[in-house]
Amino acid sequence: MKTIKFLSVLASTxxxxxxxxxxxxxxxxxxxxxxxxxNITLTPEGGGDVITFTSVDLDGDGPNPPVVSAxxxxxxxTYMGTIEILNESEEEPEDITEEIKEEDEEHQLIYxxxxxxxxxxxxxxxxxxxxxxLEFTLVTLTAGEASLNIYLKHEPTxxxxxxxxxxxGENEFTAEFDFIVAD
Amino acid sequence: MRTLVFTIFLLGIVIVGYGxxxxxxxxxxxxxxxxxxxxxxxxxxVVATNQYAVTDKNGFYKLENLCPGxxxxxxxxxxxxxxxxxxxxxxxxxxxxxxxxxxxxxxxVKVIGDAVHDKTNSGQxxxxxxxxxxxxxxxxxxxxxxxxxxxxxLNTGATISKPAIHGLNGSRxxxxxxxxxxxxxxxGDEHAPNVDPNSxxxxxxxxxxxALQYGxxxxxxxxxxxxxxxxxxxxxxxxxxxxxxxxxxxxNITSTLTKVFENHWHINVNGSxxxxxDQEAPDYILSNTGVQEYGLSFDFGKHGYKQGFxxxxxxxxxxxxxxxxxxxxxxxxxILAINSDTPLVINDFTHDINNPRQKVNHHLAKLEYYKRxxxxxxxxxxxxxxxxxxxxxxxxxxxxxxxxxVDLELTTHTAGLDIEWINWGKFSxxxxxxxRYQKNFPDPSTQVRRLIPDYKKYDAGLFNILTYNANDxxxxxxxxxxxxxxxxxxxxxxxxxxxxQGYDEEFGDWVVEDxxxxxxxxxxxxxxxxxxxxxxxxxPSNFDSFKVNYALAQRAPNPSELFSDGxxxxxxxIELGDLRIKSETSHKIAISxxxxxxxxxxxFEPYYNFINDFILLEPSGVEFTTRGAFxxxxxxxxxxxxxxxxxxxxxxxxxxxxxxxxxxIVKAKDTxxxxxxxxxxxxxxxxxxxxxxxxxxxxxxxISSNLVFRQNETPENISVYSPRQDQEVExxxxxxxDTYHLLNFSSKIQFKLSDKTRLxxxxxxxxxxxxxxxxxxxxxxYFADDLGRNFLLQLKLNY
Numbered sequence: 012m013k014t015i016k017f018l019s020v021l022a023s024t025x026x027x028x029x030x031x032x033x034x035x036x037x038x039x040x041x042x043x044x045x046x047x048x049x050n051i052t053l054t055p056e057g058g059g060d061v062i063t064f065t066s067v068d069l070d071g072d073g074p075n076p077p078v079v080s081a082x083x084x085x086x087x088x089t090y091m092g093t094i095e096i097l098n099e100s101e102e103e104p105e106d107i108t109e110e111i112k113e114e115d116e117e118h119q120l121i122y123x124x125x126x127x128x129x130x131x132x133x134x135x136x137x138x139x140x141x142x143x144x145l146e147f148t149l150v151t152l153t154a155g156e157a158s159l160n161i162y163l164k165h166e167p168t169x170x171x172x173x174x175x176x177x178x179x180g181e182n183e184f185t186a187e188f189d190f191i192v193a194d
Numbered sequence: 195m196r197t198l199v200f201t202i203f204l205l206g207i208v209i210v211g212y213g214x215x216x217x218x219x220x221x222x223x224x225x226x227x228x229x230x231x232x233x234x235x236x237x238x239x240v241v242a243t244n245q246y247a248v249t250d251k252n253g254f255y256k257l258e259n260l261c262p263g264x265x266x267x268x269x270x271x272x273x274x275x276x277x278x279x280x281x282x283x284x285x286x287x288x289x290x291x292x293x294x295x296x297x298x299x300x301x302x303v304k305v306i307g308d309a310v311h312d313k314t315n316s317g318q319x320x321x322x323x324x325x326x327x328x329x330x331x332x333x334x335x336x337x338x339x340x341x342x343x344x345x346x347x348l349n350t351g352a353t354i355s356k357p358a359i360h361g362l363n364g365s366r367x368x369x370x371x372x373x374x375x376x377x378x379x380x381x382g383d384e385h386a387p388n389v390d391p392n393s394x395x396x397x398x399x400x401x402x403x404x405a406l407q408y409g410x411x412x413x414x415x416x417x418x419x420x421x422x423x424x425x426x427x428x429x430x431x432x433x434x435x436x437x438x439x440x441x442x443x444x445x446n447i448t449s450t451l452t453k454v455f456e457n458h459w460h461i462n463v464n465g466s467x468x469x470x471x472d473q474e475a476p477d478y479i480l481s482n483t484g485v486q487e488y489g490l491s492f493d494f495g496k497h498g499y500k501q502g503f504x505x506x507x508x509x510x511x512x513x514x515x516x517x518x519x520x521x522x523x524x525x526x527x528x529i530l531a532i533n534s535d536t537p538l539v540i541n542d543f544t545h546d547i548n549n550p551r552q553k554v555n556h557h558l559a560k561l562e563y564y565k566r567x568x569x570x571x572x573x574x575x576x577x578x579x580x581x582x583x584x585x586x587x588x589x590x591x592x593x594x595x596x597x598x599x600v601d602l603e604l605t606t607h608t609a610g611l612d613i614e615w616i617n618w619g620k621f622s623x624x625x626x627x628x629x630r631y632q633k634n635f636p637d638p639s640t641q642v643r644r645l646i647p648d649y650k651k652y653d654a655g656l657f658n659i660l661t662y663n664a665n666d667x668x669x670x671x672x673x674x675x676x677x678x679x680x681x682x683x684x685x686x687x688x689x690x691x692x693x694x695q696g697y698d699e700e701f702g703d704w705v706v707e708d709x710x711x712x713x714x715x716x717x718x719x720x721x722x723x724x725x726x727x728x729x730x731x732x733x734p735s736n737f738d739s740f741k742v743n744y745a746l747a748q749r750a751p752n753p754s755e756l757f758s759d760g761x762x763x764x765x766x767x768i769e770l771g772d773l774r775i776k777s778e779t780s781h782k783i784a785i786s787x788x789x790x791x792x793x794x795x796x797x798f799e800p801y802y803n804f805i806n807d808f809i810l811l812e813p814s815g816v817e818f819t820t821r822g823a824f825x826x827x828x829x830x831x832x833x834x835x836x837x838x839x840x841x842x843x844x845x846x847x848x849x850x851x852x853x854x855x856x857x858x859i860v861k862a863k864d865t866x867x868x869x870x871x872x873x874x875x876x877x878x879x880x881x882x883x884x885x886x887x888x889x890x891x892x893x894x895x896x897i898s899s900n901l902v903f904r905q906n907e908t909p910e911n912i913s914v915y916s917p918r919q920d921q922e923v924e925x926x927x928x929x930x931x932d933t934y935h936l937l938n939f940s941s942k943i944q945f946k947l948s949d950k951t952r953l954x955x956x957x958x959x960x961x962x963x964x965x966x967x968x969x970x971x972x973x974x975x976y977f978a979d980d981l982g983r984n985f986l987l988q989l990k991l992n993y
Contacts, residue, residue, distance in 0.1 A: 037648045037684050038638050039709055044594060046820050068820045070711065072643075072761045072768065073688035076818035100711055123918065160918065162822075165523070166589060175918055176530060179538055181523030181589060185822035 041101045045071040048097040048104075049161065049186045053090040053149065062090070064159075066186035071100055081190035084157070086127070090149045091134075094120065096163065096184065108145065111163075120144025121162040121175050127155030127192040133173070141170045151192045159188045216261035220281065222289040223253040224269060233293060236271035241278075241499060242566055242616065264617030264663070269293060276423065277736075280663055282620060292736060313418055315661055315671035316729025316743040317404030318786045318799050318840075320344075322397040324422060329940070329956065332437035332446055332468075332986055335369075335391045339417065343856040344401055344799070344840035346875040349972040350384040352473055352981050353485045353514050354552075357387070358971075359401050360801065360838055361860045361874045362414030365752045370408055370418045372493075372506060374560050374578040377606040377632060379646075381754040383973060388510050388556035388582060390489030392435070392448035392466045395422030401840070402782050402801070403725060403747035406657045407612065407626060410675040410725030411749035413780040413805065421462070424497060428456040431950075433992045441960075441984035442470030442484070443543070458502065461494040471545035472515075475979035476964045481541040482518040482548050487511065501565040511555040515547040520977045521589055524822030525925070526918045528976070532926050537978040549587040549595075557581040571615040580606040600645055601637035606630065620663045628655040634753065643760055646753050647685035654678045659727075667734050675725040679750045685757055686712045701773060719756070723748035723777055737790040745782050751775040755809050755829050761819070768817055770828045778831065779806040794845040801838050808834040812872060813912040813927075825914055825925065834871060836862040850887060854898075856880040861907070869909060872928065875971060876905035892944040899937055905930035905970045931975055934967035936960070956988040 051064040062084060068077035084090065096107040111118045115137035122131040122144065129150040133142040151157070167180035175182075224236040232253025239246040240257065242265065247255040262283055269291045270276040277293060312319055320342045330338040336347035336355025347355045348363045356363050364383070369376040371389050378388040391397075398418040405416050432451035439445050448466035468487040473480050488511050495504030519537030522528050531538055557580065564574040586600035612626030630653040636644040657675035664670060684706075692698055692713050698705075707714040729743035758771035784801040814828040838860035846852050859877040863870065882898030908928045916923040940958040947953055964983040968975040 036706070036714070037636075037644075037686075039686055039712060039714065040638050040641060040643050041711075042643055043641055044590065049820075066820070068818075070688050070690040072819050072821075073690040074694040074817055075690050077820055102710075125920070158920070162526075175526065181521065182527050182822055183523060184820050185524060185526075186820075 042071065043098065043101075043105065045098050045100050046096055046107055046163070046184045047071060047099045048095075049184065050095040050097070051161075051188075052093050052095070053084065054092075055085060056089040056091060056148075059085065059088070064186075064188050064190075066188070067099070069100060077186070079186070079188060081159075081188035083191045083193045084149075084151050086151050086153045086192050086194050088151050090151070092147045092149055094145045094147075094161070111143075111145065115143050116141075116169065117166050118143065119164045119167045119169065119171075119178055119180075120147075121164055121167075121173065121178055122147065123160040123162075123175065124149075124158065125160075126157035127152045128157045128159065131159070137169075139169070142173065153192070154194045155192055157190055157192050159190075161186045161188075216259050218260040218262055218283055219256065219258050219286045220260055220267075220283065220289060221254070221256040221287075222291065224249050224255065224271065224291045224293060225253055226293060233271050236269060236291075236293065238291075239268045239270075239499065241266040241268055242568070242572070243499075264620065264622065280617070280622070282663065313398055313400055313407075313416070314404045314727075314729075314743075315669050316731045316741040317727075317745070318344075318401040318741070318743070318784045318801065320399045320401070320797075322399075324395055327391060327394070327397070328435060328990060329942075329988075331392050331435045331448055332439055332988070333391075335387050335389055335417075338391055339397070339399065341856075341880075342399055343797075343842045343858045343880075344838070344860075345399065346858075346878075346971060348383060348873065349969065349974075351480070351483055351517050351520075351972070351974045353470075353483065354384055354386040356380075356383070356385070357417060358875065359399065359415035359417075360803065360840075361836060361862060366412065366414035366749065368409050368412045368416045370416060371508075371558065372419065372421055372560065373562065373576060374558055374580065375409060375608065377580050377604060378554075378556055378582045379584055379602065379604055381752040384516075384552075385554075385584070386512075386514075388512070388554055389419065390464075390466055390487075390491070390508075390510050391419070393450075393464045393489055393491045393508060394419040396420055401799070402743065402784050402803075403745040403780065404673070404727045404729065404743050404784075406659055406673040406675040406725055406727060407624060410655065410657070410677045410723055410747055413747050413749055413778070413782075413803075421493075424452070424454050424460045427454060429454050431993065433990065435988060435990045438987045439470065439984065440986075441981055442473045444468070444470035444484075444545070446487075457496075458498045459494070459496045462492070464491045465489065469545070472541075472543050474543075474982050476966045476982035477979065478536060478540050479543050480517055480978055480981075481537070481539055482515040482551070484515045484545055484547045486513045486547065495562075499566065501563075503563040504560070505562075506558070506560040508558045509555070510558075512553075513547055514552045514554075516550040516552065517974050517978060518548070518550070520974050521550050525816075525824055525914050526822055526916055529916060529923055529925065532976050549589050551587050553585040553587070553598075555583050569616060571613055573611065573613050575609075575611050577607075577609045579608075580604075582606075594641060598637075598640050599642045601640050602646055603635045603637065604632065605635075606632045622661045622663075624657075624659045624661075626657050629653070643686065643688075645758070645760060645762075647683045647757050649681055649683035649685075649753060649757075651682075652680045667732055669731045669733070671727070671729050671731075673725075673727040677721075677723045677725070677748075677750075679719075679721040679723070681717070681719045681721075681753075681756075683717045683753075683757065685715050685717060687715055687759065689713050691759060695770070695772070697773060717756070717773055719750075721750035721777055723750055737795075739786075739788050741784075741786045741788075743782075743784045745780075745784075747780045747782075748777045749780075750777045751809055751829075758829070761821070761824065767813075768819075768824045768826045769811065770814075770826060772829050775809060775829060775831060776807055778808050780804070781806075793847075794843065796843040797841070799840040801836075801840075803834075803836040803838075805834040805836070807831040810834075810872065812909065816914045823915055825912060825927075832864050832866040834862060835865050836860060836874075850885055852884050852886070854880075854882045854884075870907035872909050873971060874905065874907070876903045876930070878902045890943075892942070894940075894942045896940045897937065898940075899935065901935045902933065902969065904933045908970075927976070930970040931968035934965060934969070936965060936967070937962040950993060952992045954988075954990040954992070956986075956990070958986040958988070960984040960986070 053062040098105040133144045135146040163184035164180040167178040171178040234251045236249040249255045400416040403412045434449040446468035450464045452462045454460045471484045473483045491508035493506035519539040560578040562576045566572045582604040585598040588599040608630040610628040615623040632651040655677040659673035662670040704715040725747045727745040731741045733739040758769040782803040786799040788797040841857045857879040862874045884896035886894045942956040945953045
């Protein structure tokens, strides 16, 4: 019986010893690589209103879906598009566009269009002369619903045919814009 | 911690006892089980007192001056399995023993005892001997254990292999490495055990939770990896095994050197190294599936009958490439990969290991001391320390490209004491206590939100196992164990996640600091778990037994089940733990009927397992992030009923031809949903025929067939919205691959180089027909076929 008593004392000793450990607070991690925002500036050729599309998801991989804004575009118009990619989850937003330009051979933006859009053409290129996709032209048709999906690929197969399947690599960012092409 | 160890030592010294009148005699004979010949030179040792006798040429022995009561005798003979037997001594007695020859041990090697004792009285058990281990020395632990019926593996590619017992894996399977319970982040599906199977002598598997001395939460079972016994003889011996492997264009080498001194001291050193490049499926190279591994262990000690100690250090380091094509950016990538017949990335062969990859190392140190007290029993004290560091490298952008995405450091201290009390009449009792402290530190320099948070965990446990030897044939056992765990974590939650899970209402008190986007929280948990086991063994002889066992086991949730929160790239899914998860409780009834006749034998082992509040991870919806849509997998608790059967038989058709047959099946049902459960192994059977000619240098040829049936009972596939296709798409993630059949060949021949040196060469071919197949329990089955044909050449040198 003495042993049993001893054992229980032992167990409780172990417990109290272990619990007396100090508690230091871990440091917070704000992921630099998170991409929260895509801003697209669409400037009509030959003048007119500049249109801005945005897709923002401030909680990154958190549960909230991206907030998308895509105002109407004009019909039968050619727009010059430029893309800005940001990480706005930190207090000082980080411009990821710069990083993509620096590593242009390892990145590519892939475009898919649907509905009242005629064509989308990438106008910039990386160091090897392959398409990059931060700049493009978008040509609208006559009135109707339209969709524009943009994917940012990391380490795509280059050169490729410009499709999602053909470019391989990892999809780092997806933006989907559904909008109206007005008369 | 230091105080604790000291206290345990004190306790060991306090307990002393005194003897009574000892004048009884035990005598009898020792025979060879196979041919009934009398064995000369067998040793019979009374374990508690170190009294011993050696048999004469008629196999006769006599022990005198024994005390009345229950005694444990160890009967050993060179080249035979050591036998441990309990004897109830009331008066002068006669007791005869039968010993079984080793299958493979040669007479030249007189130093290694290969005894693998039962760890429980009535639980289902199986073992892997030194020779089995050596044959598979090129493989990992999972590959080796698969040779036992009822054991399967959950794989990530060919190199990451987690053993599953009766369909359960991960935290439900405990691995004891030389008496130390491995603490190597077993909670992750793609975390293989960090042990080097080449550093152990034998493996014992307990299917189920009936071995309470190791832990109360072994709902799947326990894998006990032990060293072989040392003989008390002044010798120096060793062995080296070299494997050349074609698939992966590499090989491995392992070497062990042991010095034993006459005064019971021993020193043992083991080292191994393995290197493989990209492995290959029949039709293509599996790019980035190389592996590099090395292990080192060193131990020394003194093993007397009355007392002894052992000090050990081992190190294991592994770097594993993860199939490049399995790294996925979004659900659309996953759809693309599943629909493609071949991997989307196939590069030229290389020995280099690139990202994505894992780099894991594990340090283990152990101090053990035991002493036998005449009127008390055997007391054993153990302290062990483990440090596990896991780095996982993903494909990342910019300056982070070479930075790990996961960098976890898990430190564990464990101290334990157990006592095998001397028998009280027909009762014997084993008791123990255990205390453990564990700390997890995720390195913030990864710049990736922590997958597993900082936490401290405190465990304490105590157990008693009572055995009652009713008569020569019947032995009953009952055990009880209590475990307490306390977890104290510091975890950052994305604020929106915290609210979405409803934690803000339930666990608002845990919030320490609000950082805007994120919350620092301090979750604390207490778990009280109880395990019991009761069973009976009926053994009319050493070669015939019937066992029945009931085990109740409780397991506290692991950190992954509680805290997971975020995108898991290798699985292309968002995994969500739940702070509300409680312990799960398993009730298992297992029966085993074993018989070894002269020319054939069998083991028939049915079981039924009912698990209350079973914790599982399954798809629960879809979330949209900036990377696209991802399926969400959440941990959920449900009730599970499992029924299974393991059968193994063998037959010696002649002195040359032997066949082996294994079959296992398990059926599992989620009784809440009334549906199938994910990742349950399908029925499978392995049959082999071997031909052995002893006169011809022990030449052995063996062909084995491995048939794995399709798992027809899988949960339904989930449907996800594909942004690209602008519609709901069925994600074919649960459909199981087809039935497959593999043929393997192996041959072995031994050469005696000198009196003390012996060379064994083996040649093996795995997947002879170069069959393309995918396995349901391989997480990379979406992306690529499994391994193609593989030639292995093995040289083993015993010296």
